[in-house]
Amino acid sequence: MALQDLCGFKDSFLNSRWNLPASHPVEYLSESPIQFVIAAADTRSSCNGLVACPASQKILPVHSHLVGTTSGTSADCALWKRILSRELRLYQLRHGRRLSTAGAAKLLAHMLHPFKGTELCVAATLCGWDGGEQENISKMGNETDDLAKTSESDSISQAEARGRNPCPSPAMSRQHCSAGGKQLVRSGPSLYYVCSDGTRLQGALFSVGSGSPYAYSVLDGGVRWGLTVEEAISLAREAVYRATHRDAYSGNCVDVYHITSHGWTRRDREELREEYYREKERERGKVKERREKQEGVEDGQSSGRKK
Amino acid sequence: MEYLIGIQGQDFVLVAADNVAAHSIVKMKQDQDKVFKLSDKILLLCVGEAGDTVQFAEYIQKNIQLYKMRNGYELSPTAAANFTRKNLADYLRSRTPYHVNLLLAGFDETDGPGLYYMDHLSALAKAPFAAHGHGAYLTLSILDRYYRPDLTRDEAMDLLKKCIEELNHRFILNLPSFSVRLIDKDGTHDLEKLIPVGAK
Numbered sequence: 001m002a003l004q005d006l007c008g009f010k011d012s013f014l015n016s017r018w019n020l021p022a023s024h025p026v027e028y029l030s031e032s033p034i035q036f037v038i039a040a041a042d043t044r045s046s047c048n049g050l051v052a053c054p055a056s057q058k059i060l061p062v063h064s065h066l067v068g069t070t071s072g073t074s075a076d077c078a079l080w081k082r083i084l085s086r087e088l089r090l091y092q093l094r095h096g097r098r099l100s101t102a103g104a105a106k107l108l109a110h111m112l113h114p115f116k117g118t119e120l121c122v123a124a125t126l127c128g129w130d131g132g133e134q135e136n137i138s139k140m141g142n143e144t145d146d147l148a149k150t151s152e153s154d155s156i157s158q159a160e161a162r163g164r165n166p167c168p169s170p171a172m173s174r175q176h177c178s179a180g181g182k183q184l185v186r187s188g189p190s191l192y193y194v195c196s197d198g199t200r201l202q203g204a205l206f207s208v209g210s211g212s213p214y215a216y217s218v219l220d221g222g223v224r225w226g227l228t229v230e231e232a233i234s235l236a237r238e239a240v241y242r243a244t245h246r247d248a249y250s251g252n253c254v255d256v257y258h259i260t261s262h263g264w265t266r267r268d269r270e271e272l273r274e275e276y277y278r279e280k281e282r283e284r285g286k287v288k289e290r291r292e293k294q295e296g297v298e299d300g301q302s303s304g305r306k307k
Numbered sequence: 308m309e310y311l312i313g314i315q316g317q318d319f320v321l322v323a324a325d326n327v328a329a330h331s332i333v334k335m336k337q338d339q340d341k342v343f344k345l346s347d348k349i350l351l352l353c354v355g356e357a358g359d360t361v362q363f364a365e366y367i368q369k370n371i372q373l374y375k376m377r378n379g380y381e382l383s384p385t386a387a388a389n390f391t392r393k394n395l396a397d398y399l400r401s402r403t404p405y406h407v408n409l410l411l412a413g414f415d416e417t418d419g420p421g422l423y424y425m426d427h428l429s430a431l432a433k434a435p436f437a438a439h440g441h442g443a444y445l446t447l448s449i450l451d452r453y454y455r456p457d458l459t460r461d462e463a464m465d466l467l468k469k470c471i472e473e474l475n476h477r478f479i480l481n482l483p484s485f486s487v488r489l490i491d492k493d494g495t496h497d498l499e500k501l502i503p504v505g506a507k
Contacts, residue, residue: 198358201336
């Protein structure tokens with residue numbers, strides 16, 4: 001019982017009944033003073049062992065400062081992302097400010113929870129920057145201060161806990177909890193993992209999908225405090241590349257999104273096949289170099305020992 | 308795969324929970340807090356199926372707070388435990404049962420400290436010590452052997468450390484750290500995280 005149960009892949013995205021964009025979006029927050037969130041994902045959508053679409057988009061912008069990566073059933077992900085965008089926009093219109101990433105994650109988790117036990121399969125990470133409006137209003141032009149702000153202040157949860165109800169009625173009246181009239185909003189980068197089984201986790205680094213274990217190993221080795229943006233982006237690309245190499249359900253291209261206090265920006269989509277050939281070239285070059293060095297040493301030794 | 312433990316002393320309750328949030332073979336988060344504060348003197352520790360734990364625990368948490376807002380006073384630990392169990396029982400035979408295992412620990416002005424064990428079949432038992440998870444198989448006999456009703460805080464802490472060291476030694480899964488809380492007449496206290504030596 002024990003070992004088999006404990007190590008079983010229960011939530012495997014390898015089930016061939018679904019149209020699975022089994023991606024492994026890779027996101028992380030930086031902890032350096034220059035704060036940002038990077039989201040990277042592959043672009044392969046598979047269905048029953050075929051590649052249904054080699055150029056799908058798995059990172060869907062939700063609003064100007066929030067981006068969501070999707071994994072699982074692509075139709076479910078696309079639908080729920082749209083529903084989430086709608087609800088966040090309604091919130092913004094009603095309350096005059098954007099809902100934080102934590103609030104958006106809670107909203108999505110509560111909307112998905114009634115479908116637990118059905119075949120709905122959504123594993124999303126929400127990557128966003130909170131507190132834009134306050135920053136804009138209070139600090140015009142003090143960008144370095146904004147970026148250096150640490151996000152340690154607690155945010156007051158903005159969603160009510162809901163009992164089980166079979167229909168996913170999105171909450172129409174979200175109550176604000178304000179402490180003594182002042183709203184505490186955590187500002188800065190934020191990363192949440194939300195799954196259709198109801199999980200909601202906050203963290204600094206997540207990798208999701210069928211290729212995620214391969215990506216985790218690369219990330220855990222490379223991530224450290226004080227990464228620059230370029231280092232982080234190249235690490236994310238590397239992680240996605242390694243995962244697409246090993247995982248059959250991941251591949252084709254990589255999309256990288258970069259989220260800061262000014263919103264999200266998107267890098268051009270890159271073909272990973274090119275990356276594979278480039279790496280092969282690099283390997284060939286290194287082997288050649290090493291062989292030449294070895295021969296040079298041997299020549300030196302043999303010339304030292306003159307016959 | 309998750310672990311909860313509670314030990315009731317003379318005038319306090321000591322509880323601990325592991326910090327790992329796992330998805331199949333991957334540890335997605337290593338600093339997950341599985342303890343939910345229901346009120347100043349009541350804590351709910353919740354493990355079980357992935358989404359159910361947080362959903363159910365927050366549902367109970369908000370309802371306890373609602374009771375306080377409506378009636379002006381807080382529920383006692385006994386009442387809170389029975390309320391929680393009733394909710395579990397009501398959902399048990401519905402289409403959507405909650406698969407969660409709980410420990411509720413609280414301090415009552417009149418009754419003193421209390422530890423309540425609840426499981427996913429909505430059983431409820433008031434117990435002097437309790438544990439949930441696969442780790443419970445390894446640690447309950449330690450608790451049986453060394454528990455006394457008049458434990459001091461330090462003795463209870465030592466007993467907790469014994470249990471965690473045994474897990475570190477014998478349990479197949481690596482649980483690197485444990486959050487520890489203490490409830491007494493002064494409320495809830497966060498104690499230092501326990502990190503067994505030898506675990507990364």
